[in-house]
Amino acid sequence: MHNDSIKKTVGVALAVCLVCSVFVSTAAVYLQGIQEKNKHLDKVKNILIAGGLYDKKADIQKLFSEKITSSLIDLSTGEALTEDQYTDKLSPKTFDIKTMAADNQLGKALTDEQDLAGIKRIPRDMLVYSVMNNGTVDKYVLPVYGKGLWSTMYGFIALSNDLKTIKGITFYEHGETPGLGGEIENPNWRASWNGKIAFDDQADLILQVLKGKVIPSSPDASHQIDGLSGATLTTRGVGKMIDFWFGENGYGPFLQKMREASSNG
Numbered sequence: 001m002h003n004d005s006i007k008k009t010v011g012v013a014l015a016v017c018l019v020c021s022v023f024v025s026t027a028a029v030y031l032q033g034i035q036e037k038n039k040h041l042d043k044v045k046n047i048l049i050a051g052g053l054y055d056k057k058a059d060i061q062k063l064f065s066e067k068i069t070s071s072l073i074d075l076s077t078g079e080a081l082t083e084d085q086y087t088d089k090l091s092p093k094t095f096d097i098k099t100m101a102a103d104n105q106l107g108k109a110l111t112d113e114q115d116l117a118g119i120k121r122i123p124r125d126m127l128v129y130s131v132m133n134n135g136t137v138d139k140y141v142l143p144v145y146g147k148g149l150w151s152t153m154y155g156f157i158a159l160s161n162d163l164k165t166i167k168g169i170t171f172y173e174h175g176e177t178p179g180l181g182g183e184i185e186n187p188n189w190r191a192s193w194n195g196k197i198a199f200d201d202q203a204d205l206i207l208q209v210l211k212g213k214v215i216p217s218s219p220d221a222s223h224q225i226d227g228l229s230g231a232t233l234t235t236r237g238v239g240k241m242i243d244f245w246f247g248e249n250g251y252g253p254f255l256q257k258m259r260e261a262s263s264n265g
């Protein structure tokens, strides 16, 4: 067949496409396991960062298993599940927010009124991490998620064992614009959350994410967070995410249980 013939040109193009697609599919299948593992490690790293434990040089899996205990909490009662309640689909080892939320039995739909964070569904139980220090809980690292401008933002927020003070925040997955909403990952902005007061003495939520800057001399400054400039909509999403997860349909019942336990003990 002549090199200029249409048949030969199309044939060569198809052959190149076939070889490339086989190559790409093989690579995708082969790398899937590695990608899953890296995703898991990134999540562990973010839990450690939120909990103030991350050390670049440390083995993060080892640090996690030495310093952190994980418990599945029934969100509606605030009670921790016992090991005999674990199943193949519901256990700390297999827990995955998206899978749980989507499941008919293990997840539930939120009404429009309940859905402050724009997430539609939540798991019935959430995996909560306790940062331990000499056998007692130093802080809780709580998984949170909420809708930003372009995406659902997934992260962790750490609360001190006084159940009032924020100790850290991280985001490990989102699709907000780099330099605008993507600044939720900015270490300086994240650091500005540390020490802010989320709940007052009556356990009412007072933490606010502002549009604009906190006025340092304001009496409210201790419970306010700077908005991200040029990213009002993402910032609003973060604020609503806090309202939801620290409210009655999020960790409210769990935090109330912990308050009662600490005032009794």
Ligand SMILES: Cc1cc2nc3c(=O)[nH]c(=O)nc-3n(C[C@H](O)[C@H](O)[C@H](O)COP(=O)(O)O)c2cc1C
Residues within 6 Å of the ligand: 149, 150, 176, 177, 178, 180, 181, 182, 228, 229, 230, 231, 232, 233, 234, 235
């Ligand atoms: C390409 C593009 C990407 C944007 N990405 C974001 C974003 O990730 N988060 C956000 O809140 N606003 C984003 N915005 C800006 C919003 O449309 C809106 O103008 C902004 O939230 C208003 O914030 P400001 O009141 O602080 O200026 C983006 C705008 C453009 C044109």
